[in-house]
């Protein structure tokens with residue numbers, strides 16, 4: 001079995017993948033904390049031949065996690081942001097400072113779709129662009145839905161946006177504190193994603209396919225009008241592409257990869273941008 005770990009600022013996600021069949025056998029998530037307890041937080045390591053890790057938690061958490069895993073698992077691979085990988089050139093002045101989850105998402109997106117806009121809706125909402133040809137243009141970091149809500153300190157943190165709720169309702173003015181906050185942060189998030197997308201497509205003269213991932217991807221997806229695909233395993237896809245272990249991975253296939261969404265016409269994106277500025 002392969003154990004894939006995606007350690008975010010809020011949640012540490014894991015999945016077990018069968019080395020022979022490439023099937024995902026199980027998954028889970030725990031709150032990100034200082035240390036892992038195999039058997040309780042993550043599966044028993046006896047069945048694990050290799051671990052692949054994406055971590056944006058504190059350096060010591062990663063170091064301790066890797067030290068623990070190395071005593072029990074033959075192979076441990078740790079993703080890191082580099083200047084270039086798999087045909088993508090990192091757009092950061094200091095490439096190693098780009099969050100590795102963003103980098104892996106960008107690599108997976110490029111592998112799947114060529115140029116792309118990769119949106120990761122977690123603790124932060126990050127929007128990264130890879131242009132056709134593989135230049136990562138850089139990206140944007142916006143507070144995620146939960147962070148935005150908590151920063152207001154209005155006692156609404158425990159009332160989440162209903163992921164099944166009508167998105168039209170989420171766009172109306174709230175008549176209670178909870179609704180005013182939930183609708184406000186929702187509009188802020190989807191407006192930011194759409195505006196950023198239009199700006200960058202306009203700047204570079206190219207309409208890019210959009211891919212969404214992260215814990216809030218589904219709820220954000222409902223409000224984003226730009227055609228897009230949701231790919232919950234996008235960060236894992238980057239790990240698969242960087243450290244291919246199964247036959248399918250060596251053939252370039254990434255688990256759970258969606259069909260590439262159609263991009264809107266560039267003229268339409270530009271018309272939308274011009275219209276929003278006229279208002």
Ligand SMILES: Nc1ncnc2c1ncn2[C@@H]1O[C@H](COP(=O)(O)OP(=O)(O)O)[C@@H](O)[C@H]1O
Nearest residue numbers: 008009010011121122123124145146214215216
């Ligand atoms: N069951 C859940 N537990 C915690 N957060 C959840 C859950 N489902 C959705 N979320 C949302 O997902 C976010 C975490 O998403 P995730 O992509 O895992 O973040 P990160 O990678 O930053 O840890 C939370 O901030 C919250 O808004």
Ligand SMILES: CC(C)(COP(=O)(O)O)[C@@H](O)C(=O)NCCC(=O)O
Nearest residue numbers: 008009056097098099101122123124
């Ligand atoms: C921007 C992030 C906090 C997003 O992390 P997440 O929301 O997935 O937990 C993470 O990618 C990070 O720590 N990045 C380093 C700074 C940067 O990317 O510029």
Ligand SMILES: [K+]
Nearest residue numbers: 120122124126
């Ligand atoms: K994120």
